[in-house]
Amino acid sequence: MTLKVFADRMSQPCRAVILFCKLNRIDFEEVNIDLFKRQHLSPEFAEINPLKQVPAIVDGRFRLFESHAILIYLACAFPGVADHWYPADLSKQAKIHSVLDWHHLNLRYGAMTYVINTTLGPALGRPANPEAAAKAKKKLDSSLSTIESVWLKGSGKFLLGSYQPSIADLSLVCEIMQLEVLDEKDRATILSPYKKVQQWIEDTKTSTQPHFDDVNGILFRAKAKFQKQRENEKTKGISNATLHSKM
Amino acid sequence: MTLKVFADRMSQPCRAVILFCKLNRIDFEEVNIDLFKRQHLSPEFAEINPLKQVPAIVDGRFRLFESHAILIYLACAFPGVADHWYPADLSKQAKIHSVLDWHHLNLRYGAMTYVINTTLGPALGRPANPEAAAKAKKKLDSSLSTIESVWLKGSGKFLLGSYQPSIADLSLVCEIMQLEVLDEKDRATILSPYKKVQQWIEDTKTSTQPHFDDVNGILFRAKAKFQKQRENEKTKGISNATLHSKM
Numbered sequence: 276m277t278l279k280v281f282a283d284r285m286s287q288p289c290r291a292v293i294l295f296c297k298l299n300r301i302d303f304e305e306v307n308i309d310l311f312k313r314q315h316l317s318p319e320f321a322e323i324n325p326l327k328q329v330p331a332i333v334d335g336r337f338r339l340f341e342s343h344a345i346l347i348y349l350a351c352a353f354p355g356v357a358d359h360w361y362p363a364d365l366s367k368q369a370k371i372h373s374v375l376d377w378h379h380l381n382l383r384y385g386a387m388t389y390v391i392n393t394t395l396g397p398a399l400g401r402p403a404n405p406e407a408a409a410k411a412k413k414k415l416d417s418s419l420s421t422i423e424s425v426w427l428k429g430s431g432k433f434l435l436g437s438y439q440p441s442i443a444d445l446s447l448v449c450e451i452m453q454l455e456v457l458d459e460k461d462r463a464t465i466l467s468p469y470k471k472v473q474q475w476i477e478d479t480k481t482s483t484q485p486h487f488d489d490v491n492g493i494l495f496r497a498k499a500k501f502q503k504q505r506e507n508e509k510t511k512g513i514s515n516a517t518l519h520s521k522m
Numbered sequence: 523m524t525l526k527v528f529a530d531r532m533s534q535p536c537r538a539v540i541l542f543c544k545l546n547r548i549d550f551e552e553v554n555i556d557l558f559k560r561q562h563l564s565p566e567f568a569e570i571n572p573l574k575q576v577p578a579i580v581d582g583r584f585r586l587f588e589s590h591a592i593l594i595y596l597a598c599a600f601p602g603v604a605d606h607w608y609p610a611d612l613s614k615q616a617k618i619h620s621v622l623d624w625h626h627l628n629l630r631y632g633a634m635t636y637v638i639n640t641t642l643g644p645a646l647g648r649p650a651n652p653e654a655a656a657k658a659k660k661k662l663d664s665s666l667s668t669i670e671s672v673w674l675k676g677s678g679k680f681l682l683g684s685y686q687p688s689i690a691d692l693s694l695v696c697e698i699m700q701l702e703v704l705d706e707k708d709r710a711t712i713l714s715p716y717k718k719v720q721q722w723i724e725d726t727k728t729s730t731q732p733h734f735d736d737v738n739g740i741l742f743r744a745k746a747k748f749q750k751q752r753e754n755e756k757t758k759g760i761s762n763a764t765l766h767s768k769m
Contacts, residue, residue: 325672326624337613344619351612365598366584372591377573379626425572 278303278349279333281323283310284493287387288342289330291449295346295442297486299356311399343375346442359439370435374426374443378450382422385415386450394456398501415465422447423469432478440482448479455494456501525550525596526580528570530557531740534634535589536577538696542593542689544733546603558646590622593689606686617682621673621690625697628668632661633697641703645748662712669694670716679725687729695726702741703748 280303282289296303308314308329315327324331324340331340339345350361388411392404429436434443454462480487527550529536543550555561555576562574571578571587578587586592597608635658639651676683681690701709713720727734
């Protein structure tokens with residue numbers, strides 16, 4: 276029975292899992308669970324993942340959720356996955372766990388909360404929350420600074436000084452890619468102080484093509500759509516202001 | 523060279539690591555890093571963990587931080603650790619990773635943020651933050667509800683329906699134990715709807731004695747101290763009110 280991956284590519288951990296499968300030629304069926312249509316809240320999906328979140332996988336009778344747990348499981352359970360993704364060496368594995376554990380309450384929390392409160396929330400009709408966004412931005416900044424100065428220390432191009440990418444590179448780069456949906460000036464300003472982070476994102480992209488662009492393509496389509504929405508609202512704002520000034 | 527564990531027992535992930543070492547008779551030296559005295563911010567400790575957080579370990583030339591990564595490493599690197607703590611079986615391992623990954627942005631975030639904004643912050647001279655505490659309480663409640671209905675589903679006494687505890691039980695129970703420093707009525711109210719959670723805490727305590735009480739003893743001393751502080755402030759408040767009413 277083919278591995279099933281329940282995912283919405285608008286979700287960063289989903290993209291990491293899909294990218295991993297494609298890079299390692301793991302045969303899988305991608306089952307789209309549309310978050311905007313709230314399909315993750317359906318009783319059918321709750322049978323797959325009672326936490327009602329994507330990604331989730333079904334491998335035969337085995338069900339699993341949480342993207343890091345999934346990435347580790349896939350790297351161990353499927354033959355032919357190159358060692359660098361999740362090395363058999365205990366110390367190297369431990370360091371990858373360390374980055375992945377750190378990720379949740381740092382880069383993940385900061386980036387996700389910032390994107391939701393500035394962009395995705397308003398796109399779903401909820402008001403932006405500048406106070407929550409400002410708090411999240413601090414965490415996002417400190418996380419990027421930690422990646423720059425701690426996780427990218429060493430001679431290799433990738434996290435933990437490695438010469439080839441691991442599942443940690445996939446998880447963290449997919450998270451940072453979510454910033455593509457922001458206003459482009461804002462995104463550039465956020466990343467601009469972190470030269471090593473920028474180079475690492477490029478290196479991870481390059482080493483995972485053509486799948487990287489395929490899996491992340493949805494973000495650029497969303498970016499264009501949100502940009503148009505913002506411009507429309509700006510125009511509407513200017514029209515209203517003109518109208519008021521004429522009244 | 524003996525394993526060194528850099529820790530402050532007031533920190534819940536530190537307690538999980540120390541408890542694991544004691545339960546598995548791992549020979550280790552506990553190096554106290556006093557968080558209240560800000561010893562984790564010293565340049566010496568930054569050499570051990572550049573993220574300036576506890577717990578951290580040094581095993582020979584190998585340095586590691588993040589408690590879940592440490593627990594997995596210890597379970598694999600030290601001989602004689604019983605299989606149930608971190609099973610060799612891939613599916614069981616994956617499920618444990620799933621609980622541990624979930625933990626960070628749910629129980630950990632909720633419990634830690636609630637305790638800091640109601641109790642530990644004020645104990646350190648910072649004002650309580652009722653708004654942040656209320657938000658954290660929601661996350662704490664939903665996390666306890668998930669433990670009750672999802673992670674404790676199954677026939678065994680422990681997480682994932684297991685008959686013996688794993689590193690996930692240690693991590694999550696040590697987090698919930700942090701609630702001991704709250705006002706006792708508040709703590710009881712938070713836990714009261716979750717009967718299975720309460721029983722699971724008791725079962726985890728029982729199965730890890732006498733080390734559980736030894737490692738968590740610091741919390742009960744802190745609880746008594748914070749309770750006294752609260753009573754003093756209350757008395758001061760009443761005296762002030764009496765003084766004002768007489769003016």
